[in-house]
Amino acid sequence: MIIISFGSLLYAAVLAPLLSPALVIIAIQFGKEVGDITVISGYMLLVTAASGPIVCACSRKYGKRPLLILSSIFGLVGTIVGSAVNSYDGLLAARIIQGGSMYILFLYIDFCSKLMPHSSAFESLVISLIGDLFFVHQRGYFMTLIQFILGAASNFSAIIVGPIATNLGWRYLFHILIAFTALETVLLVLFVPETNYNRDHRYDIDELADDNLASLAAVEKRHARQSPDSTTKDLTNDGITRFETNTSSPPTYGPKKTFVQELAVFTGTYSNDNLLQLFIAPFAVCANVAVLWVIVVTGGLTAFFVAQSYDMAQIFMFPPYNLDAAGVGYLSVGPFLGGLLGSVILGGTLDPLIKWCAKKNGGIYEPEYRLLGMIPALLIGVGLFAFGYMCENHYSYYATATMHGMDLFGIVCAAISASAYAIDAYRDMSSEIFIVNMVFKNLLFYGFSYFVNDWTAKKGPAVVFYTFGGIGFAMVATTPVFFFWGKRYRSFWHRHNLLEKWGVRTHAEI
Numbered sequence: 001m002i003i004i005s006f007g008s009l010l011y012a013a014v015l016a017p018l019l020s021p022a023l024v025i026i027a028i029q030f031g032k033e034v035g036d037i038t039v040i041s042g043y044m045l046l047v048t049a050a051s052g053p054i055v056c057a058c059s060r061k062y063g064k065r066p067l068l069i070l071s072s073i074f075g076l077v078g079t080i081v082g083s084a085v086n087s088y089d090g091l092l093a094a095r096i097i098q099g100g101s102m103y104i105l106f107l108y109i110d111f112c113s114k115l116m117p118h119s120s121a122f123e124s125l126v127i128s129l130i131g132d133l134f135f136v137h138q139r140g141y142f143m144t145l146i147q148f149i150l151g152a153a154s155n156f157s158a159i160i161v162g163p164i165a166t167n168l169g170w171r172y173l174f175h176i177l178i179a180f181t182a183l184e185t186v187l188l189v190l191f192v193p194e195t196n197y198n199r200d201h202r203y204d205i206d207e208l209a210d211d212n213l214a215s216l217a218a219v220e221k222r223h224a225r226q227s228p229d230s231t232t233k234d235l236t237n238d239g240i241t242r243f244e245t246n247t248s249s250p251p252t253y254g255p256k257k258t259f260v261q262e263l264a265v266f267t268g269t270y271s272n273d274n275l276l277q278l279f280i281a282p283f284a285v286c287a288n289v290a291v292l293w294v295i296v297v298t299g300g301l302t303a304f305f306v307a308q309s310y311d312m313a314q315i316f317m318f319p320p321y322n323l324d325a326a327g328v329g330y331l332s333v334g335p336f337l338g339g340l341l342g343s344v345i346l347g348g349t350l351d352p353l354i355k356w357c358a359k360k361n362g363g364i365y366e367p368e369y370r371l372l373g374m375i376p377a378l379l380i381g382v383g384l385f386a387f388g389y390m391c392e393n394h395y396s397y398y399a400t401a402t403m404h405g406m407d408l409f410g411i412v413c414a415a416i417s418a419s420a421y422a423i424d425a426y427r428d429m430s431s432e433i434f435i436v437n438m439v440f441k442n443l444l445f446y447g448f449s450y451f452v453n454d455w456t457a458k459k460g461p462a463v464v465f466y467t468f469g470g471i472g473f474a475m476v477a478t479t480p481v482f483f484f485w486g487k488r489y490r491s492f493w494h495r496h497n498l499l500e501k502w503g504v505r506t507h508a509e510i
Contacts, residue, residue: 001142003187004129007068010180011075014157015098016041018177021162021329022170023313030088034314035453040088040095042449047099049442056435057278060271064129065194069265072188074098076181083174094174132195155336155408158309162329170325193262196270273505282435284504290482290489291429294422295437297475298415301380303444304468305335305411307452308387308404314453315461320394331401338405342412346373350420367424368486373417374479376410381473383407388465407472414476421482425490429499429506 019026019041027037059067078098085091130142161173271278286292312331316323323331350373357372358365383406390400423430456464482489499506 001130001133003184003192004068007072007184007188010177010184011071014161014177015075016045017155017158017309017332018161018173019095019170020309021158021313021325022165022173024317025165025325026091026170030091032088033453035450035457036088038310038449038453040092042446043092044095044099045442045449046446047096049439049446051099052435052439052442053279053282056282056431057275060273060278061269061275063194063196063267063270064132065192065267066265068192069185069188072181072185076178076185079174079177079181083171083178129195132197155332155339158329158332159336160329162324162332163326165329166324166326189263193257194264194267196267198268198270277505281429281504281506282432282439284499284502285426285429285432285506286436287498288426288429288493290486290493291422291426291433293478293482294418294433295440297478298418299437299441299444300475301377301411301414301472302441303448304380304384304472305408306445307448307464307468308335308407310449310452311456311461311464314456315391316397321397323397327397331397331404334401334403334405335408336405338408339412341405342376342409343416346376346413346416350416366487367421367490368483370417370421370424371479371483371486373413373420374476375413377414377417377476377479378410378473380407380410380414380476381469383410384465384469384472388462388469391465392460392462410472421486425486426493432506 019037023034023037026032027034030037055067074097078094078096081097082091082094085094134142164172164176286295313325313328315321316328316331317325321327350370353372354365354369357369383403387400387403387407389395390403419434422433426433452464
């Protein structure tokens with residue numbers, strides 16, 4: 001977990017905002033518009049979005065280890081290329097290669113992963129990997145750790161890269177990163193074995209919509225009565241063995257693998273589903289209206305924050321602020337603290353709140369109670385409106401950073417609340433929900449990279465962020481629809497499940 005967390009920090013929290021404070025410097029050096037340099041990161045995110053479903057399908061079929069290693073190699077090669085290039089096209093190529101490292105960590109990285117664009121291989125598999133290694137009651141600490149890395153740390157990295165770009169030059173961002181990516185690649189190869197494991201699927205009770213614990217307990221009792229030397233079979237009433245696994249062949253229980261055996265990159269297959277089925281499933285879940293709402297709202301709100309990061313250098317490196325790249329990086333203290341406070345406050349209050357609601361409801365819990373966490377999300381619109389107004393009227397950058405932190409506080413609350421609702425209400429397809437959410441987000445980030453800087457230059461920051469703030473208010477305002485009528489829709493979906501009619505299987509990881 002230390003090695004994977006280190007990789008998360010590098011590929012999911014550092015790569016995306018790596019050049020943000022230095023956009024103007026790079027644009028001047030290459031004789032390009034700021035928007036042209038922003039598009040470089042946009043292409044990286046496009047690669048991330050396009051590779052996501054493929055990476056997740058392959059990880060289910062062939063395991064996580066080969067994709068984690070491949071991801072880290074992409075990150076290392078892209079960083080080496082970035083440190084050596086002297087042209088706009090070369091830098092673009094380097095960022096595209098780095099984009100190949102940016103998906104594997106997410107398969108559902110937790111709620112706050114929606115706060116910034118993250119890295120491919122290290123954005124998709126970490127939460128799934130935590131599920132492989134730890135029992136349900138042990139996962140909270142590691143979830144919080146990864147959440148912090150992807151939420152708050154992604155903003156904190158800009159505080160570091162800004163001074164490096166100012167004092168040493170932007171290429172040193174790549175020079176220094178080479179050592180860390182090389183170390184991560186070596187550590188992955190040597191000390192992170194495959195965590196997927198074939199076993200009787202009935203024991204994966206954290207992944208099943210219907211736990212069926214009574215049947216599982218009966219099987220355990222039958223096995224306990226048999227002698228250790230006897231052949232264990234699970235017989236149903238018709239006398240036919242029923243041994244459920246994720247693969248066509250039952251698992252074999254041999255001795256623990258040696259260190260050399262754990263170095264194997266490919267260790268077999270872990271799913272009977274074909275790759276096309278695994279690829280289609282994330283998109284099929286969008287047929288559920290509530291799921292589609294979660295994807296659009298969390299992805300759209302996060303995109304507004306990313307648009308702010310695109311604009312930071314353009315707004316604050318010119319009069320009247322005249323900050324250098326280091327100064328622009330220091331402005332990320334505001335959203336860093338806002339994201340951290342949002343994670344801590346809502347993370348500490350949401351569970352007690354829903355317990356209180358369940359108590360008031362006669363001891364019956366409803367997933368819609370999670371949506372009460374959307375109330376602080378109203379600060380998104382307030383923060384965006386205030387940020388645009390202050391930038392337009394040249395308020396102190398301390399004030400603008402505070403408003404930047406306020407809207408990220410609201411975005412964190414919205415992401416945690418909506419994502420928790422999706423997990424609780426539609427547990428059996430939670431993995432697919434967050435895969436397609438990640439794809440949608442990164443496509444938005446890519447699209448925004450094409451026009452946000454030019455739009456800000458022509459119309460000014462007030463118009464841009466008033467628009468984002470208004471749309472943000474509208475998105476949050478749709479929450480009562482699902483709070484009051486979400487249970488009825490869940491009942492309707494249970495009776496008319498389109499995925500079952502289409503024959504599409506889903507897999508819950510949380």
